[in-house]
Amino acid sequence: MPVQDDAREREMTQLFNLTVPENRGRSDVDAQLSIDGKIINFELKSTTSSSVSTVRDFGPDHIRKWREDLHWIFAFYDRSGTRLKHCIYASPSDMEPWIANKARYIQPDLALADALPESVSSTMVTSLLGAKRYYSFDDAKWIMKNHWPTEALRDEQDHLEGYSLEAMTKLLQVRARYVILRGSTLNNPHIESGFFKDLEQIKDEHASRLRSLVRSYLASA
Structure with missing residues (x-):
């Protein structure tokens, strides 16, 4: 201040x-x-x-x-x-x-933030990072940037070897909603x-x- x-x-x-x-x-x-x-x-x-x-x-x-x-x-x-x-x-x-x-x-923007992330699919993950059995923490960090702290990001890891395609898709959906909400602010x-x-x-x-x-x-x- x-x-x-x-x-x-x-x-x-x-x-x-x-x-x-x-x-x-x-x-x-x-x-x-x-x-x-x-x-x-x-x-x-x-x-x-x-x-x-x-x-x-x-x-x-x-x-x-x-x-x-x-x-x-x-x-x-x-x-x-x-x-x-x-x-x-x-x-x-x-x-x-x-x-x-x-x-x-800002209500129309909030409606978009609620609806559009669901259209983010696993296909988008593979187009960005390629097809992998498991994705690394660095992959997840690249998607989320500094949106979440390290501890929260690691909590989303659903396998000992890393993140499944489903987990990465969920992260990309969360990121999509965050980006839309940022654009909806006054x-x-x-x-x-x-x-x-x-x-x-x-x-x-x-x-x-x-x-x-x-x-x-x-x-x-």
Whole structure:
């Protein structure tokens, strides 16, 4: 994460009195709120414009993650990125129309990713690697590249002498699906300014106001 983005995220965490999960990884939630016996997960985003960038490669994994009862806080800064103007809280129900719109956009590609790999046959394996009784680990690595770690790739070996034609065909099908899914991602879809027009701007008493908004959402949900 860029240094400036990291500083803004720390400011948001402190401003709303949130906690950062221990051993947080790149794909984990940004912050959490403990309220009324519940743990609320948050995605934190900041911007120096009227729209908000999201992720570089938006795809099915993000759709799943963002629909798992994830709450959002957006921080809007001045052009210099140093002065916070206001923040906006968005509940899972607030975010759902935007997520659904992006999910529908990539839906045809996801359908292809589910259907087309089945057409990858053993004939394609033999055309790439020749007809062999068993294929080597290097053959499997050549097919999968760096898609899987070594341990996972070795787990697919189904014979002491290597990989059968059936096992290699399965690997090539998995690779095909991965390649199609990579092509189905959106490059950093923005949440445009119009999305925020009906959401409350939080300018003071950030921590208490957030808890009030979260409680209202939980009561309605």
